[in-house]
Amino acid sequence: MCGGLNRTVLHFFPCAGNVTAPYATHCKLTIFGSAAGMKTAVLEGARLSQPDGLRLEDAFPALRDVAPAVVGLTIEIGTLQARVDLSSSMSVIEIQSGPYSTRFWPALVEEDDALAESLKNEAAKSANRPTSSLSPSESITKRGLWIKDAFMNSSLLLINAAETAIAPRVVARVNGAQPEATINVPPVGGQSVSEISSDSAFPAPPPIECSWGLARMGSVAVTLPPGGSAGCYAIYRDAGTRRVTSVCAI
Amino acid sequence: MEFDDAKSAVRSHFWVASWPFFETTLFLIPAAGAVEEETESEAATIKVHDCDGQLVNELVIESPRREVGCIELDSCLGMVKLEGGLKHAHLVVTSGVGTSHLCRINNRSSAAMLGSSDLFSSGRATFFPALFGADRTMMIALTNHGHEVASAKIRLFAGSKMPETTCVIPPMGSRLVSLEAEFSEVVPSKTVGGTQGYVRLSTRSEQSIGAQLIERTQSQSGEDVYLALS
Numbered sequence: 001m002c003g004g005l006n007r008t009v010l011h012f013f014p015c016a017g018n019v020t021a022p023y024a025t026h027c028k029l030t031i032f033g034s035a036a037g038m039k040t041a042v043l044e045g046a047r048l049s050q051p052d053g054l055r056l057e058d059a060f061p062a063l064r065d066v067a068p069a070v071v072g073l074t075i076e077i078g079t080l081q082a083r084v085d086l087s088s089s090m091s092v093i094e095i096q097s098g099p100y101s102t103r104f105w106p107a108l109v110e111e112d113d114a115l116a117e118s119l120k121n122e123a124a125k126s127a128n129r130p131t132s133s134l135s136p137s138e139s140i141t142k143r144g145l146w147i148k149d150a151f152m153n154s155s156l157l158l159i160n161a162a163e164t165a166i167a168p169r170v171v172a173r174v175n176g177a178q179p180e181a182t183i184n185v186p187p188v189g190g191q192s193v194s195e196i197s198s199d200s201a202f203p204a205p206p207p208i209e210c211s212w213g214l215a216r217m218g219s220v221a222v223t224l225p226p227g228g229s230a231g232c233y234a235i236y237r238d239a240g241t242r243r244v245t246s247v248c249a250i
Numbered sequence: 251m252e253f254d255d256a257k258s259a260v261r262s263h264f265w266v267a268s269w270p271f272f273e274t275t276l277f278l279i280p281a282a283g284a285v286e287e288e289t290e291s292e293a294a295t296i297k298v299h300d301c302d303g304q305l306v307n308e309l310v311i312e313s314p315r316r317e318v319g320c321i322e323l324d325s326c327l328g329m330v331k332l333e334g335g336l337k338h339a340h341l342v343v344t345s346g347v348g349t350s351h352l353c354r355i356n357n358r359s360s361a362a363m364l365g366s367s368d369l370f371s372s373g374r375a376t377f378f379p380a381l382f383g384a385d386r387t388m389m390i391a392l393t394n395h396g397h398e399v400a401s402a403k404i405r406l407f408a409g410s411k412m413p414e415t416t417c418v419i420p421p422m423g424s425r426l427v428s429l430e431a432e433f434s435e436v437v438p439s440k441t442v443g444g445t446q447g448y449v450r451l452s453t454r455s456e457q458s459i460g461a462q463l464i465e466r467t468q469s470q471s472g473e474d475v476y477l478a479l480s
Binding site for chain 1: 273275277279280281282316317318320322324348350352356360361362363365368372373374375376377378379381385386407446448449450463465467468475477478479480
């Protein structure tokens with residue numbers, strides 16, 4: 001997120017398993033979306049096994065002047081050392097809004113089957129972060145939590161890093177005796193981001209009584225096309241202030 | 251999240267806490283795919299290990315296959331002992347193929363999602379960004395997923411300084427590490443706005459250790475706000 005009171009900070013950690021020598025690494029960032037256009041920056045000077053980070057607007061000064069918006073970001077960590085396997089590298093995205101910070105792990109992307117297998121064995125099995133597609137040659141359906149209560153409202157964020165538009169299928173299942181509902185989601189254009197609010201698009205299930213009050217909840221299933229260039233996130237905003245409190249890669 | 255291939259199940263490890271700071275709720279998210287019968291149910295096993303690794307509670311939850319299961323964990327943590335002034339535990343959730351799990355922490359005024367612990371072991375380190383300031387506290391919650399004592403190395407990167415400390419975690423137990431307390435001599439003097447640092451976690455243990463970042467800050471009304479990595 002950028003513009004207004006929101007600032008995005010990227011933290012990354014080049015990691016190669018048991019290799020701890022401080023080899024030089026680089027980080028390639030690509031942003032896209034209606035507010036930013038498509039821009040790429042390469043950060044040099046990072047070292048293996050040493051965390052680092054920067055504000056996104058320092059890498060892309062044009063973001064300082066845009067209206068509040070959501071942009072897509074692709075992060076690639078690489079090195080010139082041919083024998084170093086960086087598949088266990090990781091990054092954290094932090095959205096700063098005033099004194100509050102929301103941090104989340106971004107989804108991993110596989111560009112080819114060999115990399116998909118490597119990530120599946122290394123990062124997807126041992127880490128907390130879902131992959132955008134277990135195999136880039138197959139579409140995959142993933143399910144996330146949506147909730148509406150006194151604390152938070154949910155929305156769904158669809159990211160398309162490919163040049164062509166995609167048509168994801170979104171189906172919501174709600175708790176209670178109601179059938180599942182297919183959500184009418186317009187195609188997501190090439191290199192763009194689309195947010196779907198649960199207030200407007202999702203069915204309204206009967207509330208459940210919890211210790212903190214009434215809560216409506218359900219699950220949302222998102223089917224993404226093959227290719228590994230699309231991802232989706234569940235955004236949880238504070239019910240009163242609309243501030244983003246949590247982001248979960250689905 | 252781990253995949254138990256032998257039993258075709260999904261297992262997640264969480265650090266969870268209760269009194270006095272916040273409460274934790276567990277959500278069981280059903281698998282994607284068609285539901286053959288509306289009466290089908292999905293079973294999930296929940297094990298609660300206290301900070302010293304002792305299994306203090308075990309329960310099986312049955313919920314309709316297509317619905318989200320919602321379990322308020324406060325009543326499940328009754329036997330958990332206090333450690334560091336906080337009731338906290340290592341939660342192990344196991345359920346069927348394709349399902350997933352998520353926790354949420356809340357106090358009176360705010361809530362935030364709590365993802366499952368990020369794993370590190372002898373072949374893989376992990377890291378967290380840490381923001382030090384007058385208005386916030388950063389904590390690392392560690393859970394030992396194995397049946398041997400594990401030792402985690404926590405190295406802080408703050409400017410030109412890289413101090414390191416070690417935390418020993420009992421089998422299946424949990425520990426809470428305050429970064430300000432462990433690195434009090436190095437953490438920058440508290441200023442409004444904060445100073446950015448990083449924490450790298452590693453271990454020589456073959457078994458996995460879980461880690462979660464918990465941040466405490468204050469709202470404009472002066473109430474505590476807790477945030478976690480998701």
